[in-house]
Amino acid sequence: MKNYFLRLFIYMTFIISLFLQVLFTKNSNIILQIPWLILILIYWILKYPYIINIITSFFIGLLIDFFTDYILGVHSLLLCIVTYILLYNHKLILNLNIFYKFLLIIYISLIRNIIVYYINNIHSSYQELFLQSIINSFIWIIIYYKMGKFYDKYREYFFS
DSSP states (O other): OHHHHHHHHHHHHHHHHHHHHHHHHTOSOSTTOOOHHHHHHHHHHHHOTTTSOHHHHHHHHHHHHHHHTOOTTHHHHHHHHHHHHHHHTHHHHHTSOHHHHHHHHHHHHHHHHHHHHHHTTOOOOHHHHHHHHHHHHHHHHHHHHHHHHHHHHHHHHHOO
16 A cells, blocks of 8 residues: 555656746756756656656656657657666666766766757757756755655655
8 A cells, every 4th residue: 555655756756846847947048947857757767666667757758848848759759768778777876876876867968958959959059958967967966865865754654
């Protein structure tokens, strides 16, 4: 029964992050457009790889494309590829220290930004995309530690 609370909690974090992403996407500054759904998705893939799968990431990608006016299917394909790579290398990534996870998130975010902005014909400099990737990685580190503390605090009540 408690596993249903965990799934409910995971999907509620997706809904909250969708709201935040739509809110921040309306900003005209490319550096401040934070992909909250992708960061939360990467966190949950690494935390519970048996709950989050490629189908979940496909639908999250469709939600991102639908609510942020990108070409439909771009984020779905990218998130399916990222999910597959993260699930395939799950044990290796978990054993990395936080600095290497930081670099991994920078790499994933930079590749995602370059592909999405190229396909959607959005012109921006590579310095802006790299700076956005670094900011996304810092935000992911904050998510990683804060959700870990929340999980440790309420594990016995909801998540066992």
